[in-house]
Amino acid sequence: MYRDRTVSLVIPAYNEEETIADVVTEFRSVPHIDEIVVVDNNCRDRTAERAREAGARVVTESKPGYGSALLRGMTEAVGDILVLTEADGSFAARDTEKLLAYLNDADMVMGTRTTRQMVEQGANMDFLLRWGNVFMAKYLQLLWLRPSEPRFTDVGCTFRALSRDTFEAIRPLVQMPGPAFSPEMMCAALRARRRVIEIPVTYRQRAGGESKHSDSFSRQARTAWAMFKTICRMRIWPPRTAATAPTPR
Ligand SMILES: Nc1nc2c(ncn2[C@@H]2O[C@H](COP(=O)(O)OP(=O)(O)OP(=O)(O)O)[C@@H](O)[C@H]2O)c(=O)[nH]1
Numbered sequence: 001m002y003r004d005r006t007v008s009l010v011i012p013a014y015n016e017e018e019t020i021a022d023v024v025t026e027f028r029s030v031p032h033i034d035e036i037v038v039v040d041n042n043c044r045d046r047t048a049e050r051a052r053e054a055g056a057r058v059v060t061e062s063k064p065g066y067g068s069a070l071l072r073g074m075t076e077a078v079g080d081i082l083v084l085t086e087a088d089g090s091f092a093a094r095d096t097e098k099l100l101a102y103l104n105d106a107d108m109v110m111g112t113r114t115t116r117q118m119v120e121q122g123a124n125m126d127f128l129l130r131w132g133n134v135f136m137a138k139y140l141q142l143l144w145l146r147p148s149e150p151r152f153t154d155v156g157c158t159f160r161a162l163s164r165d166t167f168e169a170i171r172p173l174v175q176m177p178g179p180a181f182s183p184e185m186m187c188a189a190l191r192a193r194r195r196v197i198e199i200p201v202t203y204r205q206r207a208g209g210e211s212k213h214s215d216s217f218s219r220q221a222r223t224a225w226a227m228f229k230t231i232c233r234m235r236i237w238p239p240r241t242a243a244t245a246p247t248p249r
């Protein structure tokens, strides 16, 4: 519970049996979190079992992909506030509080993994990945200069928090099944005239298991291209759903 609002944590998982239990346990220590939803996305290992043993509610999504899993998780979660994180231990549970604190002044709070002082040794955020994210984020920012003038330095940070109301507003606007879902969600929130801000979060080395999106240069390039196309599409040919009014405050 955070200021009378219930909080759900959503974790997409694809074959993360090595790390999921520790991630669930770490986030269970955050007093504000009321439920933890792990999305089993056709895992071929014991991810679901481990997550359940650690105290999470496990839901399944058969449509493959990071975006599909996050969408399912947010739909199934019951909290007034939704926090998204990864199953690989790369984000620190203690940062949840920072996201929640900023949610007092925004509809969606994005983490950024490109603040060098907060990227821990061994984290998968080398020079190319960091600057690639910064450039893509600046491009997104430029496209949305009017009317929102957002400020972003990352387009791929899963760790974020949003109100349920914001999720309902962006839900008809998002469709990407893979990692391009991350910037698509940012664009959708801007399109729905929601207030989106970004704050630095600690970024750690994967605690175990295998990277799915950014383990090789070709994988990173493919993800970057999909994200770039998605950002262009969301600005130039957005889905035909009426943008919702800005949240009164
Ligand atoms: N449900 C689902 N989850 C996925 C899929 N691919 C990745 N994930 C999850 O999404 C999160 C991000 O995937 P990662 O492999 O960590 O990708 P990354 O963060 O870009 O790369 P590293 O952290 O450096 O390994 C993790 O929690 C994965 O388990 C997928 O196809 N389906």
Ligand SMILES: [Mg+2]
Residues within 6 Å of the ligand: 086, 088, 090, 206
């Ligand atoms: Mg990761």
